[in-house]
Amino acid sequence: MDEMDTxxxxxxxxxxxxxxxxELKTSMRDIASLAGVLNELGSQQxxxxxxxxxxxxxTIQLLYEESLGLAGVIEDTEMLYYRYRNTYIDDAPPTIKxxxxxxxxxxxxxxxxxxxxxxxxxxxxxxxxxxxxxxxxDSLAYYLQDDIGRSLFQARRDAELSAxxxxxxxxxxxxxxxxxxNVEDAIQKLELRQLEFFADRNALPQLEIIHxxxxxxxxxxxxxxxxFRTVEESLVMSELVQRGTAVLSKGTALSLGMLTxxxxxxxxxxxxxxxxxxxxxIRTFIVNMYNPPIDSNIPNAYDLxxxxxxxxxxxxxxxxxxxxxxxxxxxxxxxxxxxxxxLETYEPKVNDPIETEAEIDFEETIVEGESVQQLFxxxxxxxxxxxxxxxxxxxYLDVHGESELExxxxxxxxxxxxxxxxxxxxxxxxxxxxxxxxxxxxxxxxFDKRWEWVEDDDRRFTLQRHKRTTRDxx
Amino acid sequence: MTTDDLHYxxxxxxxxxxxxxRAYLSAEEELAFMQLLFSSSAxxxxxxxxxxxxxxxxxxxxxxDDKAFYSFIERVNAAVHRYFRVIxxxxxxxxxxxxxxxxxxxxxxLSKEALAILLYMFYQQEVLNHEYTLVQQILTDFxxxxxxxSAKLLKNIDQLKKIGAVEENEISKNEKAYSLTAIGxxxxxxxxLRRTAEFAQSTQLNKEEVLKFFKRYNLYIREDAL
Numbered sequence: 001m002d003e004m005d006t007x008x009x010x011x012x013x014x015x016x017x018x019x020x021x022x023e024l025k026t027s028m029r030d031i032a033s034l035a036g037v038l039n040e041l042g043s044q045q046x047x048x049x050x051x052x053x054x055x056x057x058x059t060i061q062l063l064y065e066e067s068l069g070l071a072g073v074i075e076d077t078e079m080l081y082y083r084y085r086n087t088y089i090d091d092a093p094p095t096i097k098x099x100x101x102x103x104x105x106x107x108x109x110x111x112x113x114x115x116x117x118x119x120x121x122x123x124x125x126x127x128x129x130x131x132x133x134x135x136x137x138d139s140l141a142y143y144l145q146d147d148i149g150r151s152l153f154q155a156r157r158d159a160e161l162s163a164x165x166x167x168x169x170x171x172x173x174x175x176x177x178x179x180x181x182n183v184e185d186a187i188q189k190l191e192l193r194q195l196e197f198f199a200d201r202n203a204l205p206q207l208e209i210i211h212x213x214x215x216x217x218x219x220x221x222x223x224x225x226x227x228f229r230t231v232e233e234s235l236v237m238s239e240l241v242q243r244g245t246a247v248l249s250k251g252t253a254l255s256l257g258m259l260t261x262x263x264x265x266x267x268x269x270x271x272x273x274x275x276x277x278x279x280x281x282i283r284t285f286i287v288n289m290y291n292p293p294i295d296s297n298i299p300n301a302y303d304l305x306x307x308x309x310x311x312x313x314x315x316x317x318x319x320x321x322x323x324x325x326x327x328x329x330x331x332x333x334x335x336x337x338x339x340x341x342x343l344e345t346y347e348p349k350v351n352d353p354i355e356t357e358a359e360i361d362f363e364e365t366i367v368e369g370e371s372v373q374q375l376f377x378x379x380x381x382x383x384x385x386x387x388x389x390x391x392x393x394x395x396y397l398d399v400h401g402e403s404e405l406e407x408x409x410x411x412x413x414x415x416x417x418x419x420x421x422x423x424x425x426x427x428x429x430x431x432x433x434x435x436x437x438x439x440x441x442x443x444x445x446x447f448d449k450r451w452e453w454v455e456d457d458d459r460r461f462t463l464q465r466h467k468r469t470t471r472d473x474x
Numbered sequence: 475m476t477t478d479d480l481h482y483x484x485x486x487x488x489x490x491x492x493x494x495x496r497a498y499l500s501a502e503e504e505l506a507f508m509q510l511l512f513s514s515s516a517x518x519x520x521x522x523x524x525x526x527x528x529x530x531x532x533x534x535x536x537x538x539d540d541k542a543f544y545s546f547i548e549r550v551n552a553a554v555h556r557y558f559r560v561i562x563x564x565x566x567x568x569x570x571x572x573x574x575x576x577x578x579x580x581x582x583x584l585s586k587e588a589l590a591i592l593l594y595m596f597y598q599q600e601v602l603n604h605e606y607t608l609v610q611q612i613l614t615d616f617x618x619x620x621x622x623x624s625a626k627l628l629k630n631i632d633q634l635k636k637i638g639a640v641e642e643n644e645i646s647k648n649e650k651a652y653s654l655t656a657i658g659x660x661x662x663x664x665x666x667l668r669r670t671a672e673f674a675q676s677t678q679l680n681k682e683e684v685l686k687f688f689k690r691y692n693l694y695i696r697e698d699a700l
Binding site for chain 1: 511523524556558559570571572573574575576577578579580581583584586587589590591593594597601602615616617620637638657660661662663664665666668669670671672673674675676677678679680681683684687
């Protein structure tokens, strides 16, 4: 139970302590001090000649060794200068003046104290030196790898750091996630460069290194992941464990597959020439190369081409495959002329927004026009009606239906000629507004009246109420 | 998809050999060869690669003269055989020009699955003398347990159809089958077949034995004899 408790306790992390504690403040001040020193070193001049940094590290290393008791006391800057010249092979060692400046910077940032008979590294100086040396060595080891190796190296370091810190109750940051990410990165690069490796006659050592790294990593990572598996962790952690396991199995399968394919190819070179071919083996091989599992030693068609690129046999890399050829069809002068004409007169087929609006406006105008016309018409009719009394005739026609012109004129009002004039005006107004229909007839009845038509034929009409809507409905 | 992205240098070298053609061909035959090159390319439809024999014969001013016809093909091949190969598809009576693609560039021509399928048909039809290969049979042999196996298979066969390497064979209404065309027969280089056989046997093999196995010896001897 005790063991479980130690593992379960959250590791020390700057991200989950109270920000007001004195310890946190001091530790942050450490970094500010480091920044102060680095600031002096980080000038343009030193960036251009990075070995100056090494000289700086060399110098503190001397003080560091002294503080560990590995070397004698350093009394003053001069002694430091000679010790430097005796210890390192350096064409351009720092001058006494430069060293004095350095000592000044370091003592100002409280990395050391300069006493009368001794220059002594302080605890802060030791810790900073530790951190700097680790950083520099890490970088060196990283840059010594090739690009696939780098990701794998980082992943392994992540695993180691996670073990070194997390197990001792100090948080190493998101090392597990970083480790998994680095492996994923390496696998991606490996997949992309797979064919490149096969095409290289001398790729075997590197493939071996990659596979070895992958195997070591697998052991380390399994260790780390199994640690987390025993503990009931958050969902994030169990997801990471799953992802990590999947990535690792893919990575080892891939590197193993690449290595075994390559070894198979290489060992084949050492076999004696044979004359016998087994059709069954050919058949099985063809079937297998369609979709070989990732860790098998069966190359697919592309792998085969890559191996051919090594040109172990004469002309092999040239002799890849035969394809039916394709040339561009010749272009005639007329075609070119047509194309130029087309380009010159080309009008993009886009919806012109202005045109569309204009169209809408146009339709709107029609609608408006109609209604305005309607309004005008109605108004005109109302005015007509105010002057000419059409109601009587309209009413008469409504009641009697189709009637003769003379009948309407006389029956609706009287046989007086004054009324006849009024009625005729009303009829003409009605017909002009198409409120009544006039139809010519041959026979008409005689009515008793006090007036005569100038042309007797003018009366040969019947009137009928114009009822378009009702007729339409019928 | 095919040979468009060949290296500039390769193309230069190929064009340089063209000047050797004059030693092998008459002016008339040169023109016919040029026509052949263009016609091989003009269409993207699988079955329309190349020239019909009749048309080529018209260009060469010969008629039903096997000797003159094959002599033309052999002489062109002798001149350009490192880069081009003129083949005669008897089934479709078409003459087609094929171009060699280096191992490096070969990876951008057909998918690796398509190549495996073609190799499978090649083995069945050229070595075992089957007339055609059933889709069902390929599916049975090539991982029918994979996800989307059938769709993937047909997609890859489609690639082969597009370059005219295989054609659909009407054997019955229910069964789909494919047979290799002359293009399909010639796609694999001798070196590729040799490497395939070597990997299959896990031992080095004599090239001539490999070519004999794949029924390539006629081709091989003829090229050598010239």
